Amino acid sequence: MALLQRRVIGLVQRMLASAGGGCGCDCDEPSREEEHADAVAPVTANGNGGGAAGVSLRGEKLRDSQVSVEKDAGRSLAAGATPLLFTAIFVSVALNVALAHLLHRYAPSHPAASPDRQRDTCVHQPDTSRQSEDGAAAPVGELKYRSASAPSTGKPAVTADSVINLDHGDPTMFEAFWRETGDAAEIVIPGWQTMSYFSDVSNVCWFLEPGFDQQVRRLHRTVGNAAVDGYHVLVGTGSTQLFMAALYALSPPNAGEPMSVVSTAPYYSSYPAVTDFLRSGLFRWGGDANSFEGESYIELVCSPNNPDGAIREAALSSDAGKAVHDLAYYWPQYTPITRRADHDIMLFTVSKSTGHAGTRIGWALVKDREVARRMTKFVELNTIGVSKDSQLRAAKVLKAVSDGYDDNEEDDEYSSSGARRHRLFDFGRRKMVERWSMLRAAAAASGIFSLPEETTGHCNFGDETAANNPAFAWLRCDREDVEDCAGFLRGHKILTRCGSQFGADRRYVRVSMLDRDDAFDFFVRRLASLK
Amino acid sequence: MALLQRRVIGLVQRMLASAGGGCGCDCDEPSREEEHADAVAPVTANGNGGGAAGVSLRGEKLRDSQVSVEKDAGRSLAAGATPLLFTAIFVSVALNVALAHLLHRYAPSHPAASPDRQRDTCVHQPDTSRQSEDGAAAPVGELKYRSASAPSTGKPAVTADSVINLDHGDPTMFEAFWRETGDAAEIVIPGWQTMSYFSDVSNVCWFLEPGFDQQVRRLHRTVGNAAVDGYHVLVGTGSTQLFMAALYALSPPNAGEPMSVVSTAPYYSSYPAVTDFLRSGLFRWGGDANSFEGESYIELVCSPNNPDGAIREAALSSDAGKAVHDLAYYWPQYTPITRRADHDIMLFTVSKSTGHAGTRIGWALVKDREVARRMTKFVELNTIGVSKDSQLRAAKVLKAVSDGYDDNEEDDEYSSSGARRHRLFDFGRRKMVERWSMLRAAAAASGIFSLPEETTGHCNFGDETAANNPAFAWLRCDREDVEDCAGFLRGHKILTRCGSQFGADRRYVRVSMLDRDDAFDFFVRRLASLK
Incomplete structure (x- = not known):
């Protein structure tokens, strides 16, 4: 039992030591092919920065994907949790992770405990909890058994203290939409179906369904x-x-x-x-x-x-x-x-x-x-x-x-067959407008970041003037003493991709705008607090 | 209408001209990377060769995948159909194909009618009919509309006069087994599931479910x-x-x-x-x-x-x-x-x-x-x-x-939970033993082919002595005047892969043993008739 305790403590210590690591790019190398043992920037004790934001966010409605854009950009936010609560959550979750490691049945040497962990460009820090099938956070220990047969749920769910990984354009923002569509996008595949290599022998692309x-x-x-x-x-x-x-x-x-x-x-x-x-x-x-x-x-x-x-x-x-x-x-x-x-x-x-x-x-x-x-x-x-x-x-x-757009009538919520319409592009545009508004407000509140200017054009699809709302934010850190923006943000537990990987200056980073609501909310909140 | 007629006739003529082509390898080139405009060997008028076989086959039970090995290897086979019937079927199906081509909405230039058709190593001759979802042959014209939304069914079904394509190891033999298993291997995927790039961020292979x-x-x-x-x-x-x-x-x-x-x-x-x-x-x-x-x-x-x-x-x-x-x-x-x-x-x-x-x-x-x-x-x-x-x-x-093999009891057809067992390896071995027996009999009946000798060993899985029943036949043509076995077989509408592609002699070919019953049956029947 004493041995178990020591191993748990050791694992927690190793986790703390690598907390700012993960898959951030090495800004000295533009290529993703070769991995590097990044020096991890120190993590500030209050890196979550929730209290300092002077920008409107969705506050407690983190899981409500249907909220409209809040226009009161000046309203200030409460920090949301006391330091004691944060500490309690962190210790609890850390213990869960450590126990899960010990109970892991398969991996011969567990990646998170291995010294070359940080060299994996695209293998991420195991986070503090994971999202279960119904979208609620579940402790890792519990999930280890469930996940063995259940489909995966993507990156772990985040908390106010998590490393927020926006390095990849993981488009989990759209999950909320597809949860609403019932069986419209569900498929059933019987065991004997499409077993052949061939789909259409008369097509140039013979494997195309x-x-x-x-x-x-x-x-x-x-x-x-x-x-x-x-x-x-x-x-x-x-x-x-x-x-x-x-x-x-x-x-x-x-x-x-x-x-x-x-x-x-x-x-x-x-x-x-x-x-x-x-x-x-x-x-x-x-x-x-x-x-x-x-x-x-x-x-x-x-x-x-x-x-x-x-x-x-x-x-x-x-x-x-x-x-x-x-x-x-x-x-x-x-x-x-x-x-x-x-x-x-x-x-x-x-x-x-x-x-x-x-x-x-x-x-x-x-x-x-x-x-x-x-x-x-x-x-x-x-x-x-x-x-x-x-x-x-x-x-x-x-x-x-x-x-969703067949026989399109203005504001016609139901299709001609009587089914409720689900319109992906309406959902997507609403979300992107909302998120870009939040991000611009956060950058303005911080004062040390700049973003590309908004452009607009006539959209033939919607027959209306619409803005460009990119899937990534190309963020520049304007602070004189910050030459490596990705490193600076990593120090605040925000993982982004360094400008040098795109043939650009290291003062730039690329940030995914397509993650789940909670991760995006924590991100803009933290960003707004950086001075 | 006269124009339509001329185009139909033209398409049928082009089909006839390319009937022996398909994706056979060029035996002068070992690499599959570069494609060649093969000279197509002439097709003999009675290339199906059904009448000459002196070898036991499944005869009329072509779609019954459960039949056991017939031991009466001396029984002779009827040809199965008169030349008039063949001609009628061929003309009917050719017209179907031609009409389907004319009705095809998408392809700017249809592959089958295109002169570089035969250069595609892995795009196959469109055949005379296709297999519909329930395994029965359906005319191509009918299927053109159905297939637009239905899952594909692989290579077209074959008739006694078809080109039999055994170039690839397309393992459709196993479909019959999986049709028997009901929903044991069926999956349902809701629209919102597994949308993330990530499956398990704690695994070296982070995209592994x-x-x-x-x-x-x-x-x-x-x-x-x-x-x-x-x-x-x-x-x-x-x-x-x-x-x-x-x-x-x-x-x-x-x-x-x-x-x-x-x-x-x-x-x-x-x-x-x-x-x-x-x-x-x-x-x-x-x-x-x-x-x-x-x-x-x-x-x-x-x-x-x-x-x-x-x-x-x-x-x-x-x-x-x-x-x-x-x-x-x-x-x-x-x-x-x-x-x-x-x-x-x-x-x-x-x-x-x-x-x-x-x-x-x-x-x-x-x-x-x-x-x-x-x-x-x-x-x-x-x-x-x-x-x-x-x-x-x-x-x-x-x-x-x-x-199928949990808590394995001898001859226990039902599992401990009462469900009927479906045992893939039992099915697979039975089929392979049957097919190798048929193939060896066909080679013996022909007299111009040889095959690797059968080897046996103790199988720890079944705890019995078992033979090696390879997924491919490595067939050698022993006839002195045949230096290119793949070309010789292609002349009899059997597509195989030439030995030179495997770093071996062109007297050898590789033949898939894993196709559907009907294709395999036509193959061994034709092979037995070659002298």
């Missing part, structure tokens, strides 16, 4: 954000796989030199990492498109842009150059739909359009048949096709989205 | 084919992705030369193709392990071996060398389980263990934590994790398999 193809085309017609007639639809394991497939398809197989892959900075941090991690002889990362010199290239055009939300056009033009348009965020919740895009290769993903990141389904709209064939070949060699279960699920989800 | 991890370990304990204690379980989009992940993890990032990847010939044709298609600077294909000279290498050990079913050990040994054990076929339906494998890296897949190829789920058992971390990093950069829907489905499927 016809039902998914159909719903992709229908949704684009409904939204008006991309042309589909005359295009091949290809499916990938997320759009990342299709991005690699496009590089493979557009790089000549017998060129002496690898094709240069470029994008205007700040560019999505995965572009250089994914392009270069296998050191392909077919293509290699060429950096910022604006400083590229040459005729042959593949330009990645992300619009709205990850990380800064800017609307982008291709920067380069040449007969030997090719463009890949990453339109993951070209949906009405994030930006006005100003035109029907009709580029040669366009990439989309359910991760950002509907929030189903765990489903790992992306799609490409491709004009040229030979390019479509080569991209298909890549997916065949890489993973011999794409999960049919997830394609079927994604088809059902996209169908539910389109169904 | 805990329930899948648990069922993988349970099944290996049940079967006794691999050690799991002290191992990390990693999940991949099929085992192909984990194969690439292993190459990435085992290749030093800063070596001057790419790591050599080798395997004893005949080796799985995907090994060279997948190793080299991106021309990685980290690793490259080094050919047959037996002719490799050097100290640093990655040796791929496939056992039972694809394509020839041989039981393999590593051929090389050196301190700087690494081995990856591909144990996709080390399951009781294919081979006696003679020992609990405990190699450093072992790869498995549901495609071959349970037949769920469309689910694209593989797993790795990995001893070393750093290797597990690097493999996880590969999957993160390649596809940001693995479909959670398919992980949940695979977990349910593996659970159903293990449940």
Whole structure:
């Protein structure tokens, strides 16, 4: 028993020592490929900073996803809990975590207790509690047994004292919407279904489920954000796989030199990492498109842009150059739909359009048949096709989205068949407007951060003027003595991605705007308190 | 209307012209990466060869998957249908296909009518009819509308005159088993479930569903084919992705030369193709392990071996060398389980263990934590994790398999809870024994083919002596004038994979033994008729 006590205390001590760590980027290295043993910035004792915020937040209504935007931006907030309560919660939860570690049946050496823990770029700190199936927080000890057969619930739920991880664009904000839709997006898969490698032997993309193809085309017609007639639809394991497939398809197989892959900075941090991690002889990362010199290239055009939300056009033009348009965020919740895009290769993903990141389904709209064939070949060699279960699920989800806007009448809450409408883009835009308002107020209250200016445009989908509400905040720390904004925020237990990973200054960070309400609320509250 | 008629006739003519094509390999090229416009061998008028077989087959019971092995190997078969009937069926179905093409709304240029059709290594001839949900053949014209929302059913159903495609190891043989299991392997996924990228932030493999991890370990304990204690379980989009992940993890990032990847010939044709298609600077294909000279290498050990079913050990040994054990076929339906494998890296897949190829789920058992971390990093950069829907489905499927053998009593048809047992490995072994018996009889009846000799061993799982019944037949054509066995068989509308793709002689082909009953029956019937 004394031994058990000592091990519990040791684990708690190790947890405390690594509390500010997690998967924050090392700002000296732009690539995500190589991991580094980051020096962890010290955590301030009151890093939660709840008391100092001079900005309107949702206060106690953290789990109510339906609240409207509060306009009284000057109202001040109570801290919410006394230091004694915080301490009690922390100790209780820490003990739970420590016990869970000891009871863990499987892992030969537990990651959290291992010294190389902090080197995992994308393996996160085990947090103080986890969200159970009904969305309520459950102690880890209890969950260890339940989780063995229950589906996972994503990152742990947060408390006022948690490390808030906004490094990835984990789109759990959308869970609240899908909980409201009943069985509209539910699927049932019998044991014998879709066992074959093949989905449609008459299609260039022979592993594409016809039902998914159909719903992709229908949704684009409904939204008006991309042309589909005359295009091949290809499916990938997320759009990342299709991005690699496009590089493979557009790089000549017998060129002496690898094709240069470029994008205007700040560019999505995965572009250089994914392009270069296998050191392909077919293509290699060429950096910022604006400083590229040459005729042959593949330009990645992300619009709205990850990380800064800017609307982008291709920067380069040449007969030997090719463009890949990453339109993951070209949906009405994030930006006005100003035109029907009709580029040669366009990439989309359910991760950002509907929030189903765990489903790992992306799609490409491709004009040229030979390019479509080569991209298909890549997916065949890489993973011999794409999960049919997830394609079927994604088809059902996209169908539910389109169904929300069929025979669209103004303010018509019920469809012609009498079912209550669930409108994803209405939900998404409402949430994004609300969150951007909260974030701008928090930045103003703090006084040391700046954000990109809001832009607006006419949205053809909603037939109204709408603002650009990006899925990420591209936040700049203006304080003179802070050269590494990600490190500064990590010191306050906010994990973000460092500007240097996007080919930009380390005074910038990218912050996900798509996490659950509670995490977002704690984030803006903390941000507002930083001076 | 006259125009319509002309287009229908034109399409039928093009179909006839390409009827013998499909995705057969070009025997001059061992790699699957580059496609070739194969010269299509002429199809003999009576290529179905049903009348000439002197070998016992299931005759009219083509859809009955439960029939036992017929022992009367001398009984002769009727041809089954008159030439007039064949002609009528063919014309009817061809018109259906042609009409379906004209009615196809989406594809800008239909693949089957396109001149580069035959260059697609893995896009197959559209066949004469398709299998509908209940397994019955449905005309393509009818299905075009149904399939738009219904899940796919794999390759088209076959008729006595079809091209029989046994190039891939499409494991549809197992559908019959899973249809019997009711809801034991059925899953329901609500719209809001598993939306996050993350499954278990405390695991090295942070996208691994805990329930899948648990069922993988349970099944290996049940079967006794691999050690799991002290191992990390990693999940991949099929085992192909984990194969690439292993190459990435085992290749030093800063070596001057790419790591050599080798395997004893005949080796799985995907090994060279997948190793080299991106021309990685980290690793490259080094050919047959037996002719490799050097100290640093990655040796791929496939056992039972694809394509020839041989039981393999590593051929090389050196301190700087690494081995990856591909144990996709080390399951009781294919081979006696003679020992609990405990190699450093072992790869498995549901495609071959349970037949769920469309689910694209593989797993790795990995001893070393750093290797597990690097493999996880590969999957993160390649596809940001693995479909959670398919992980949940695979977990349910593996659970159903293990449940069949819990508290195993001799001949106990019902479990202790009163439910009827469904035993996958019993089904699988019965089918494989039956099929190998049929194939050996067909080869003997033909007189121009030879097969590997049958080997036996003591199976610890069934506690009995069992034969090796490989998932592929490694077939040699002994006729002096046939140097290209795949081309010869393609001339008789049997698609197989050429020996040269496996680093072997073109007199050999690999033939899938896992297709549906009807396709397998037509195959052995045709094979027996070849002289």
